[in-house]
Amino acid sequence: MSRIIVITSGKGGVGKTTTSAALAMGLAQRGKRTVVIDFDVGLRNLDLIMGCERRVVYDFINVINQEANLNQALIRDKRCDHLYVLPASQTRDKGALSKEGVGRVLEELSQTYDFIVCDSPAGIEHGATMAMYYADDAIVVTNPEVSSVRDSDRMLGILSSKSRRAETNAEPIREFLLLTRYDPHRVESGEMLSVDDVQEILALNLLGIIPESKAVLTASNAGIPVILDRDSDAGQAYGDMVARYLGEEVPHRFLHAEKKGLLSRLFRG
Amino acid sequence: MGLLDYFRSTQQKGTANVAKERLQILVAHDRAARGCPSYLPKLQQEILEVIRKYVDVDLSAVSVNYEQEESHEVLELNIILPDTGKHRI
Ligand SMILES: Nc1ncnc2c1ncn2[C@@H]1O[C@H](COP(=O)(O)OP(=O)(O)OP(=O)(O)O)[C@@H](O)[C@H]1O
Numbered sequence: 001m002s003r004i005i006v007i008t009s010g011k012g013g014v015g016k017t018t019t020s021a022a023l024a025m026g027l028a029q030r031g032k033r034t035v036v037i038d039f040d041v042g043l044r045n046l047d048l049i050m051g052c053e054r055r056v057v058y059d060f061i062n063v064i065n066q067e068a069n070l071n072q073a074l075i076r077d078k079r080c081d082h083l084y085v086l087p088a089s090q091t092r093d094k095g096a097l098s099k100e101g102v103g104r105v106l107e108e109l110s111q112t113y114d115f116i117v118c119d120s121p122a123g124i125e126h127g128a129t130m131a132m133y134y135a136d137d138a139i140v141v142t143n144p145e146v147s148s149v150r151d152s153d154r155m156l157g158i159l160s161s162k163s164r165r166a167e168t169n170a171e172p173i174r175e176f177l178l179l180t181r182y183d184p185h186r187v188e189s190g191e192m193l194s195v196d197d198v199q200e201i202l203a204l205n206l207l208g209i210i211p212e213s214k215a216v217l218t219a220s221n222a223g224i225p226v227i228l229d230r231d232s233d234a235g236q237a238y239g240d241m242v243a244r245y246l247g248e249e250v251p252h253r254f255l256h257a258e259k260k261g262l263l264s265r266l267f268r269g
Numbered sequence: 270m271g272l273l274d275y276f277r278s279t280q281q282k283g284t285a286n287v288a289k290e291r292l293q294i295l296v297a298h299d300r301a302a303r304g305c306p307s308y309l310p311k312l313q314q315e316i317l318e319v320i321r322k323y324v325d326v327d328l329s330a331v332s333v334n335y336e337q338e339e340s341h342e343v344l345e346l347n348i349i350l351p352d353t354g355k356h357r358i
């Protein structure tokens with residue numbers, strides 16, 4: 001049985017594409033046949049984060065319009081045998097994502113893959129609703145910041161009312177919270193919402209906390225999903241996230257600031 | 270960061286609290302507009318805490334649904350308990 005996972009948020013720039021790449025790579029590294037699809041038509045980015053931008057020939061819209069078949073459009077990851085990328089079109093507009101077309105492609109993919117990861121565009125418009133419509137699971141990516149939390153709550157409302165599962169009265173989408181760009185120093189000094197604050201408002205199953213990390217930019221510069229940087233805090237946090245998603249019990253890490261002496265605090269920066 | 274900034278930053282302590290309070294009000298408002306009571310997630314969490322005193326279940330085992338019908342409202346609680354007694358804590 002294949003599972004469709006949407007990475008969504010409402011708000012833009014919170015880390016959906018970073019998370020999609022990490023999750024897909026993490027699942028594939030554990031031997032799961034995985035495909036990650038870029039739903040951000042017109043603003044394609046996943047190919048860059050995955051480092052396969054120079055190998056894009058056909059895209060998702062070509063497959064929907066039957067101008068190419070899936071095998072022609074899927075890009076096999078060079079680092080991991082079980083991982084494929086289906087890029088978005090850079091030139092069309094989001095209207096090209098028809099509900100029937102998306103459904104047909106997902107159906108075909110589900111014959112072959114264990115996990116289908118859908119990288120949603122920002123917003124709550126057509127592209128975002130298409131990315132979540134067929135989902136079995138949703139990872140709601142949230143930053144500890146007021147507008148992001150509010151948008152996540154809005155997205156939860158949409159997941160529970162406008163998805164296929166909601167419309168057919170099937171078992172609801174399983175929703176998970178992923179808190180990203182978490183800065184324990186700022187949380188401890190009272191400047192930033194804490195995990196507990198966010199959980200009190202959203203009350204979701206907490207899949208992980210990804211710290212604010214320099215490793216994310218370094219990884220995206222190189223086109224390497226940050227989960228492959230096993231020495232970095234963000235890479236390890238994403239590794240934990242994948243394990244939790246697969247049902248392992250892993251304690252949360254990177255929640256607390258490293259203790260610094262008074263002197264280093266006074267003269268920091 | 271200089272000495273002065275350090276003390277200034279400790280004085281600003283607590284904006285996260287302001288953020289949280291504003292969010293609680295905002296989100297309650299948004300949820301009311303969607304027709305779903307804002308206390309649902311909190312209710313779910315508190316119910317979970319009570320259940321956890323007796324049985325070892327996690328968040329996904331409790332689902333709270335709310336539906337507005339024409340003449341009445343339905344609050345549906347669904348709790349999946351582990352099948353044997355051995356999960357007792
Ligand atoms: N944990 C993190 N630490 C530091 N920077 C991060 C982290 N996560 C994401 N970023 C940075 O935030 C920016 C946005 O990330 P990303 O593209 O993954 O977000 P997105 O939600 O997909 O954005 P969009 O809504 O535009 O699709 C990028 O510059 C990325 O490098």
Ligand SMILES: [Mg+2]
Pocket residue numbers: 016017018040045119120121
């Ligand atoms: Mg993105």
